Amino acid sequence: MDNWDEIRTAYQVARCGTVSGAAEVLGVHHATVIRHIDALEARLGVKLFQRHSRGYTATEAGADLLQVAKATDDQFTQLAGRIKGQGEGVSGDLIVTSLEFLSPFLTPVLMAFQEAHAKVTIRFLTGERLFRLEYGEAHVAIRAGEQPDQPDNVVQEFFAMPIRLVASDAYIAKHGMPAGEADLGAHYFVGSDDQDSRAPFNIWMRDNVTPDQQKFLTTASRNVVDAVIAGAGLGFVPDVVMQLHPNLHEVMPAKDEWKVPLWLVTHVDLHRTTKVQACLTHLKDAAKAACPAT
Amino acid sequence: MDNWDEIRTAYQVARCGTVSGAAEVLGVHHATVIRHIDALEARLGVKLFQRHSRGYTATEAGADLLQVAKATDDQFTQLAGRIKGQGEGVSGDLIVTSLEFLSPFLTPVLMAFQEAHAKVTIRFLTGERLFRLEYGEAHVAIRAGEQPDQPDNVVQEFFAMPIRLVASDAYIAKHGMPAGEADLGAHYFVGSDDQDSRAPFNIWMRDNVTPDQQKFLTTASRNVVDAVIAGAGLGFVPDVVMQLHPNLHEVMPAKDEWKVPLWLVTHVDLHRTTKVQACLTHLKDAAKAACPAT
């Protein structure tokens, strides 16, 4: 049963009882309606209507079709309403993905967004592999580092996240607080296991900290925080993370070069939807509040 | 939500995941599929699919459409099965209409037909007004008299129903059995109230029976039978009716000119259906059995 349009035409004829009426409702010429009916009947091998001078009346088969098509029409109308409404409102899933180390910052922000839009469900994905926007795996991605440049992705500046060099109470109790930048040579650092890391603070560390000062190396950025809190050494943590832990203290004023540029990335197909736009606006507001400088 | 064909296209794309696959299933070029999707999305204002190098994946709106369209596809497939099967099988309503006086003959015939085709429901309509085939009021009509000549109606000879001049026991007890055709002038007749009746036996009666012999006139043919049985006079009744009532006796040999030609009439749209064909065949067989002469 192909050609659903002909069914729709037949449905309208069954409703109206006349070809002319159906043609007007459908916005086509009545000759088109006649041809649709003829084609459909020929394909089915059964007459759907009895022709007479006052119009078309449905046979049993036509009445059956009327019932089914009526239900279909309702379904499609509701579907169109849902889809159009969905495009305009903020509801359904909103999938956000980012690097793991942004979780402490993003989680409360996304929670606030969810509370502001009751009908939306937040799915916040972090993971080793990059979730790909073009496969529909996420609506919004927060990426770090160089400006992403993928086709079909629309990229916006988010903000440059300040990174601070901190020490924990546990470390200070053991080794004392560094007196200043010049004193750092006498202290230990929690380093990155990835020697190729292009994070600006890691580059600075490779240039200014000797390998024997780095007695504790981790791969995941989340583990750096844990190591610093445990007192394994000085370490770089995002500003927001430091503020969350009272026992972390800034060792020296953060350098601008340490800042990590963040990007908001969305797929072009979803970028215009109000849901994504609302999310982007919310995120940028949160960034302004957290880091007015940028 | 017009253009159901585009929904069908989108449904197939959602199922296959690729434009090419959907195009093959639908039997159209993949460019057509792309254009359908584009048009549908433009109309809805929402992206149904995310395009990427491996194909199309449905967005939430696309997934919603998939669900609805899947149900629709099932419905239409079932509908097509029902309609096609209905054209081939003998089931559903079968509406037969005739003049009232044929009811005694037709009723047992139609009963047998119903018993032979358990899935069919017989609706036997008689009434003052003519039920019109072109409005779908009946599938098969049995008409009497001149050969009907309406466009869109296919007419077949049924048979010439013998009409007999009979008297009841009650009449004979009162007036005696007429001795022969020559003796009829001394008897009473149950006549027709309709002076313009073109039934051949009524014409014969106007020519051969004086008005004062007709002391009892009725309009409905059914009432003639009742009157004859009651002994109101001699009267013309169909052969089958006489056979049903043992107290009716033929007064004189039936003349050929009295016979009423009957016609089987169907609407051209329904004439080819097996249901109607089966009914026509059954009726003609019954006619042969009841009246082998014709």
Next chain:
DNA sequence: CGGGTATTGTTCATTATTGCACGGATACCT
């Protein structure tokens, strides 16, 4: 009875849709 208005049905010109060919890109396999 006769004109007016509804309907369906058919033919021809127009329009829109479709199919085809090609280009470009990505993924996969060797």
Next chain:
DNA sequence: AGGTATCCGTGCAATAATGAACAATACCCG
């Protein structure tokens, strides 16, 4: 790394669907 296969996207020509006009018929109403 390179070749191949598969996919999407777009311009252009062929095709099929559509729309307009006209004919024919039945019905309604005065």
